Amino acid sequence: xxxxxxxxxxxxxxxxxxxxxxxxxxxxxxxxxxxxxxxxxxxxxxxxxxxxxxxxxxxxxxxxxxxxxxxxxxxxxxxxxxxxxxxxxxxxxxxxxxxxxxxxxxxxxxxxxxxxxxxxxxxxxxxxxxxxxxxxxxxxxxxxxxxxxxxxxxxxxxxxxxxxxxxxxxxxxxxxxxxxxxxxxxxxxxxxxxxxxxxxxxxxxxxxxxxxxxxxxxxxxxxxxxxxxxxxxxxxxxxxxxxxxxxxxxxxxxxxxxxxxxxxxxxxxxxxxxxxxxxxxxxxxxxxxxxxxxxxxxxxxxxxxxxxxxxxxxxxxxxxxxxxxxxxxxxx
Ligand SMILES: [Cu+2]
Numbered sequence: 001x002x003x004x005x006x007x008x009x010x011x012x013x014x015x016x017x018x019x020x021x022x023x024x025x026x027x028x029x030x031x032x033x034x035x036x037x038x039x040x041x042x043x044x045x046x047x048x049x050x051x052x053x054x055x056x057x058x059x060x061x062x063x064x065x066x067x068x069x070x071x072x073x074x075x076x077x078x079x080x081x082x083x084x085x086x087x088x089x090x091x092x093x094x095x096x097x098x099x100x101x102x103x104x105x106x107x108x109x110x111x112x113x114x115x116x117x118x119x120x121x122x123x124x125x126x127x128x129x130x131x132x133x134x135x136x137x138x139x140x141x142x143x144x145x146x147x148x149x150x151x152x153x154x155x156x157x158x159x160x161x162x163x164x165x166x167x168x169x170x171x172x173x174x175x176x177x178x179x180x181x182x183x184x185x186x187x188x189x190x191x192x193x194x195x196x197x198x199x200x201x202x203x204x205x206x207x208x209x210x211x212x213x214x215x216x217x218x219x220x221x222x223x224x225x226x227x228x229x230x231x232x233x234x235x236x237x238x239x240x241x242x243x244x245x246x247x248x249x250x251x252x253x254x255x256x257x258x259x260x261x262x263x264x265x266x267x268x269x270x271x272x273x274x275x276x277x278x279x280x281x282x283x284x285x286x287x288x289x290x291x292x293x294x295x296x297x298x299x300x301x302x303x304x305x306x307x308x309x310x311x312x313x314x315x316x317x318x319x320x321x322x323x324x325x326x327x328x329x330x331x332x
Contacts, residue, residue, distance in 0.1 A: 093227025158290025229316025
């Protein structure tokens with residue numbers, strides 16, 4: 001066998017198909033004239049409270065929708081999870097679930113509860129915080145079906161949830177990812193808690209499903225926090241100088257690492273995958289990993305947060321925290 005043949009066989013095996021044409025450039029908004037899509041709506045990055053009641057119940061529904069994930073690019077079809085009625089139409093993010101260590105959690109998954117959800121295919125939900133038989137709990141259900149299971153959230157952390165229906169790369173790359181945050185029982189209160197999900201988007205033709213070949217090549221068009229490129233740079237998150245801030249960060253991937261960093265501060269304390277850090281500049285999150293970072297902003301100002309993998313940041317993974325009285329003329 002020649003070297004060329006070996007390389008050929010290897011790349012064929014890796015890509016899973018014979019298509020060697022170049023990946024399509026993401027279509028621009030100008031190229032999407034006739035495509036209807038949802039207007040942008042900024043997801044509130046304030047961490048939601050756990051549901052009331054002793055047992056924490058989550059009604060999760062699936063919806064397939066057309067939205068932009070970056071203002072300059074064409075809208076794309078995104079598959080998302082609604083959590084207890086909260087939908088994020090106008091972006092590509094799904095609402096986080098929040099519980100406390102030791103809680104009993106009940107999940108009711110509906111795969112497209114009504115016509116508005118536009119669900120046309122089977123889906124499922126896999127929660128990394130759950131210790132269950134995955135073949136039963138994370139079962140795939142047909143459109144219109146409902147599936148229930150429960151688990152005890154015994155491990156604190158920031159865990160991923162996602163659709164596990166095959167091809168799982170396509171379902172997760174099309175949007176079906178999120179975070180379930182299990183707060184430790186003894187977690188000290190802080191002044192402000194925020195959630196941030198880093199996620200990739202692989203845009204196909206305008207308004208159509210995501211591009212599987214780009215997913216296989218790990219070449220996202222957009223990498224965003226909470227479902228829309230650069231949204232918290234355009235619409236910053238207001239905080240206060242000197243207050244203690246805790247950000248829960250999930251890298252939902254599906255395939256790119258995150259190097260989460262806030263410019264102009266040092267994390268006093270971090271908890272990532274059970275490991276406590278002190279004096280941390282950047283947390284390192286593999287796809288599916290999460291954790292929280294705690295810090296205070298020492299001066300009035302505008303503080304960008306990014307993935308410090310800058311080739312990824314320029315695809316939209318940056319935002320801004322702004323204090324109440326930033327100095328005039330101090331651009332971020
Ligand atoms: Cu799915």
